[in-house]
Amino acid sequence: IGSDLAGVTTTAVRDGDDYILNGNKTFITGGINADLVIVVARTSKDPENRRKGLSLLVVEGDMPGFLRGRNLHKIGMKSSDTAELTFDNVRVPARNLLGEEGKAFGMLAHNLPQERLSIAITGLATATAAVNLAIDYAKERLVFGKPLADFQNTKFVLAECATELQAGQALVDQALIALDGGTLTPADAAKVKLFCTEMQARVIDKCLQVHGGYGYMSEYPIARLYADARVTRIFGGTSEVMKSVISKSMGL
Ligand SMILES: Cc1cc2nc3c(=O)[nH]c(=O)nc-3n(C[C@H](O)[C@H](O)[C@H](O)COP(=O)(O)OP(=O)(O)OC[C@H]3O[C@@H](n4cnc5c(N)ncnc54)[C@H](O)[C@@H]3O)c2cc1C
Structure with missing residues (x-):
């Protein structure tokens, strides 16, 4: 489904006490190891409103027809697995329906601000780690007979x-207070994700530059931060999608 959350094509058709689930989803974090997966599927079609008719089904790992593809090779985030999942006529008992039938879009949209805030916090935390690494490195590394940290450019x-x-x-602090008070809006969550993940990219890139060639070597933690950071502007909604959410809140 990617950026278009309402564009789900996976279907779940009621058959007696079960749903018959068909479809697939690329890029599922933890999909290789998961014992239970929550699948968004279309249980009915409303040509007027694509957001209607989506439901959540809990699929158990050993259900016949539930297939996991290979662990996809990524340029970063290598400690987490990412899989493509396929559902080939999986018979899911109706008791595995999560929440009300047809109400999945609202449930998913409800949790998105919190998910986006958590990605923003990761962005901030890893950018902070990068700055600390760069400070330590700049104090240690001698160039032209003095520590890198002594050069005005480094400072x-x-x-x-x-x-x-x-x-x-x-x-982040402002958004956390709003989340705690139940007032974090989709637009404010989008702003904090947009800013923190774009900021993460700028900051980690600069901190890698401070490391010179060593920053490009995998054994240096800054290299891992650089590779891991790239995806935060993509998952949980891309930066472009964040801008769409924000501009919609501005009446545009
Ligand atoms: C490592 C990893 C883990 C992931 N884990 C999960 C997971 O656990 N669960 C899950 O559901 N998804 C997961 N995803 C999927 C992720 O949320 C999507 O990749 C992301 O939402 C973008 O969708 P897409 O890849 O289909 O790109 P597309 O939607 O095809 O977008 C391609 C480009 O077009 C731009 N674009 C799209 N629509 C618009 C628009 N309306 N206006 C302007 N520009 C637009 C995008 O910003 C992007 O630059 C994961 C992805 C990765 C890479």
Whole structure:
């Protein structure tokens, strides 16, 4: 389904006490190891409103017809598995319906702000780690007979990064207070994800540059942060989708 959440084509057709589930989904985090997966499937069609008619079904790992593809090779986030899942006439008991039939879109949309905030927090945390790594490295590494940290460029780059972190922290704090109070809007969650993940990319890139060639070597933690960071602007909704959500809230 990708960016188009209502574009689900997986179907679940009622047959007695069961649903017959057919379809597949690429890119499922934890899909290789999961014992239970929650599948969004279309249980009815409303040509007027694609958001209607979606339901959540809990599929158990050993149900016949539930197939897992290979663990997909990624450029980062290698400690988490990502799988393609296929549902080939899986017979799912109706008691495995999660929530009300046809109400999945609302349930999914309800949880998106929290998911997006958690990705923003990861962005902020890893950018903070990158700055700490770069400070340590800059103090240790000698170039032209003095520590890298003594050069004005290094100080300025890291000062820019620290300012970015503080801006991200302010947005995260504000969003956490709103989440806690039940008032985090989709647009505000989109803003914090957009800012923190784009900021994460800028900051980690600058911190890698401070490491020079060593920053490009896999054994250096900054290299892993760089590779892992790339996906946060994609999953949980891309930066472009975040901008769409924000602009919609502006009446555009
Ligand atoms: C490592 C990884 C793990 C993932 N884990 C999960 C998971 O556990 N569960 C899950 O459901 N999904 C998961 N995903 C899927 C992820 O949410 C999608 O990849 C993401 O939403 C983008 O969808 P897509 O890949 O189909 O790209 P597309 O939707 O095809 O987008 C392609 C490009 O077009 C742009 N675009 C699309 N629509 C618009 C628009 N309306 N306006 C402007 N630009 C647009 C996008 O921003 C993007 O740049 C995962 C993805 C990855 C890479």
